[in-house]
Amino acid sequence: MKEIKHALILDNQLIADNIYKMTLEADGIAREAKAGQFVNLYCKGEAKLLPRPISICEIDKDRGRITLVYGVVGQGTKEFSTLKAGEKIEVLGPLGNGFKIDESKAKNIIVGGGIGTPPLVELVKQLKGEKEVYLGFRSQSILLEAFKVYGANVHVATEDGSEGFKGNVLELLKKNNAKGEIIYSCGPKPMLKAIAAWAKENEIAMQVSLEERMACGIGACVGCVCKIKEKDELDWQHKKVCKDGPVFWSDEVVWDD
Amino acid sequence: MIKEKHNLKVNIAGVELKNPVTTASGTFGSGREYGEFVDLNQLGAVTVKGVSSTPWKGNPAPRIAETYGGMLNSVGLQNPGVEEFIKNDIPFLRQYDTKIIVNVAGKSVSEYCEVVERLSHADIDLIELNISCPNVKEGGVTFGTDVKMAHKVTKEVKRYAKQPLIVKLSPNVTDITEIARAVVDGGADGISLINTLLGMAIDIHKRKPILANTVGGFSGPAVKPVALRMVYQVARAVSVPIIGMGGISTGEDAIEFILAGATAVAVGTANFRNPRATIDVLEGIKEYMVRYGIQSLDEIRGMI
Ligand SMILES: Cc1cc2nc3c(=O)[nH]c(=O)nc-3n(C[C@H](O)[C@H](O)[C@H](O)COP(=O)(O)OP(=O)(O)OC[C@H]3O[C@@H](n4cnc5c(N)ncnc54)[C@H](O)[C@@H]3O)c2cc1C
Ligand SMILES: Cc1cc2nc3c(=O)[nH]c(=O)nc-3n(C[C@H](O)[C@H](O)[C@H](O)COP(=O)(O)O)c2cc1C
Ligand code: FES
Numbered sequence: 001m002k003e004i005k006h007a008l009i010l011d012n013q014l015i016a017d018n019i020y021k022m023t024l025e026a027d028g029i030a031r032e033a034k035a036g037q038f039v040n041l042y043c044k045g046e047a048k049l050l051p052r053p054i055s056i057c058e059i060d061k062d063r064g065r066i067t068l069v070y071g072v073v074g075q076g077t078k079e080f081s082t083l084k085a086g087e088k089i090e091v092l093g094p095l096g097n098g099f100k101i102d103e104s105k106a107k108n109i110i111v112g113g114g115i116g117t118p119p120l121v122e123l124v125k126q127l128k129g130e131k132e133v134y135l136g137f138r139s140q141s142i143l144l145e146a147f148k149v150y151g152a153n154v155h156v157a158t159e160d161g162s163e164g165f166k167g168n169v170l171e172l173l174k175k176n177n178a179k180g181e182i183i184y185s186c187g188p189k190p191m192l193k194a195i196a197a198w199a200k201e202n203e204i205a206m207q208v209s210l211e212e213r214m215a216c217g218i219g220a221c222v223g224c225v226c227k228i229k230e231k232d233e234l235d236w237q238h239k240k241v242c243k244d245g246p247v248f249w250s251d252e253v254v255w256d257d
Numbered sequence: 258m259i260k261e262k263h264n265l266k267v268n269i270a271g272v273e274l275k276n277p278v279t280t281a282s283g284t285f286g287s288g289r290e291y292g293e294f295v296d297l298n299q300l301g302a303v304t305v306k307g308v309s310s311t312p313w314k315g316n317p318a319p320r321i322a323e324t325y326g327g328m329l330n331s332v333g334l335q336n337p338g339v340e341e342f343i344k345n346d347i348p349f350l351r352q353y354d355t356k357i358i359v360n361v362a363g364k365s366v367s368e369y370c371e372v373v374e375r376l377s378h379a380d381i382d383l384i385e386l387n388i389s390c391p392n393v394k395e396g397g398v399t400f401g402t403d404v405k406m407a408h409k410v411t412k413e414v415k416r417y418a419k420q421p422l423i424v425k426l427s428p429n430v431t432d433i434t435e436i437a438r439a440v441v442d443g444g445a446d447g448i449s450l451i452n453t454l455l456g457m458a459i460d461i462h463k464r465k466p467i468l469a470n471t472v473g474g475f476s477g478p479a480v481k482p483v484a485l486r487m488v489y490q491v492a493r494a495v496s497v498p499i500i501g502m503g504g505i506s507t508g509e510d511a512i513e514f515i516l517a518g519a520t521a522v523a524v525g526t527a528n529f530r531n532p533r534a535t536i537d538v539l540e541g542i543k544e545y546m547v548r549y550g551i552q553s554l555d556e557i558r559g560m561i
Contacts, residue, residue: 001295220291225315
């Protein structure tokens with residue numbers, strides 16, 4: 001039987017303004033996890049009732065550990081940020097389907113936006129071939145070193161120009177005349193939508209990791225849906241981000257909002 | 258381990274449940290997902306997600322918002338339709354030694370009848386008529402908040418139902434006992450309550466409602482006092498069995514509902530926080546029975 005685990009927190013540190021990196025001892029999760037999957041983190045008590053879905057940033061199968069990188073945006077993530085090494089946290093996972101790694105592709109483009117960047121680290125670690133990583137942030141970058149360690153070429157765009165290219169990540173892709181056989185992406189929906197349009201124009205297959213508000217995280221409540229095409233824009237179904245995703249092919253998604 | 262000397266069986270309109278714990282419709286799918294966390298054989302019944310005559314797409318996302326001690330949902334009864342349900346989910350559930358309660362959704366009296374007629378030939382144990390969903394424009398709660406409509410839809414549907422008919426009531430009414438009497442008058446063999454309360458949450462940074470549908474159904478521990486009060490009132494107003502629900506997450510919660518007059522209890526939103534909530538509730542009920550030397554829940558049902 002599956003169950004929520006009480007995982008030991010090995011480390012929980014501020015790595016940038018309002019962004020924390022948490023390392024958990026979670027043997028079972030580490031053993032099964034794939035790049036692009038997520039876990040449910042639970043708050044204490046019942047006031048904050050629902051699990052918080054957080055992507056797995058890195059998997060250490062040998063030592064039975066996972067790392068998570070999360071932004072403090074509300075009550076739940078605030079509670080997580082106060083936890084100390086040695087304490088435990090309730091965690092369930094791995095959940096969802098990860099990226100479908102296509103090993104036949106020699107040139108990979110990886111596009112991350114803001115707090116959507118973390119799951120791409122494990123992906124880049126596992127990808128073979130050339131890895132061009134494009135990251136967009138409002139002003140402060142995260143995880144650049146992690147990508148470099150795994151052999152990626154990292155290109156950064158910030159909206160205010162405080163680091164790297166001034167502008168958004170799509171403008172940077174265009175400016176660099178980026179070329180690749182496949183794109184893997186995670187970030188805010190408007191960014192994914194724009195990159196998906198660019199990928200389509202350039203005839204590059206693209207996988208996107210979507211986000212939606214969740215209740216169960218395991219496919220039971222039908223809370224977390226996105227529109228996925230059956231045939232075209234008008235013929236679509238509501239699919240579950242938690243169970244059918246979070247990763248989808250960009251040309252399956254109806255990008256209407 | 259507690260010795261199972263005591264009797265947990267309950268009877269709902271002639272259908273015997275091995276224990277009083279079922280699931281609240283829409284929170285447990287058809288049991289597949291939570292069946293990986295709990296042994297479905299241990300549940301008195303599984304109450305499945307609402308089914309309609311044809312597939313429904315439901316409402317746009319976001320459909321979920323957390324509120325203090327509870328949540329809002331505006332799923333809007335997304336489901337693959339009664340045919341798919343019968344084909345895929347009944348055979349799955351029949352592998353387990355548990356009763357099947359099917360929640361029925363409709364946009365009109367004739368749609369409710371159509372689904373119930375279809376289900377009457379299917380291998381299920383009980384029908385739960387959902388006239389109380391706040392998330393669909395037509396049908397749903399418009400039937401559940403009007404005494405005449407509630408009576409009418411129950412009476413019509415009853416003609417097609419071969420299994421006992423439970424009618425699920427909405428708490429979004431001034432006098433719940435009026436509606437309860439109306440559906441019993443219409444032929445309901447049992448009543449379940451409460452469905453969700455109509456609620457709302459606003460994102461103050463975006464200055465927009467969190468739910469795409471603006472409003473949604475409020476559930477979870479925070480609604481328990483309201484649910485309990487309504488079960489108490491309905492238990493005094495009618496004599497059919499009641500499935501009580503609304504914020505139940507422990508055995509103690511369940512005992513409160515039974516003391517107020519519920520025959521069985523359903524666990525809903527609590528599953529999202531604790532995938533083993535159904536079993537924890539069941540174990541909690543057993544512990545209470547042992548502690549107070551209760552042989553059968555009949556001894557305490559409706560004592561208050
Ligand atoms: C598949 C998936 C993977 C994610 N991975 C990460 C990650 O790696 N790092 C990270 O920082 N964030 C990630 N998020 C977003 C993260 O879940 C939210 O930031 C977090 O739930 C906010 O919780 P809170 O209590 O701090 O905020 P509050 O606003 O107080 O939360 C209230 C409720 O809204 C939900 N909620 C709020 N914002 C979001 C959101 N953006 N997406 C989904 N639910 C939300 C919460 O889960 C909670 O139920 C991911 C979301 C999804 C769906
Ligand atoms: C996500 C979600 C979906 C629901 N779907 C249905 C449904 O399809 N039919 C129905 O009758 N009630 C539905 N409900 C209401 C529950 O069955 C239950 O009546 C209510 O949530 C109160 O119980 P709880 O507080 O234990 O969740 C739903 C509730 C939630 C949270
Ligand atoms: S969160 Fe419940 S189905 Fe996805």
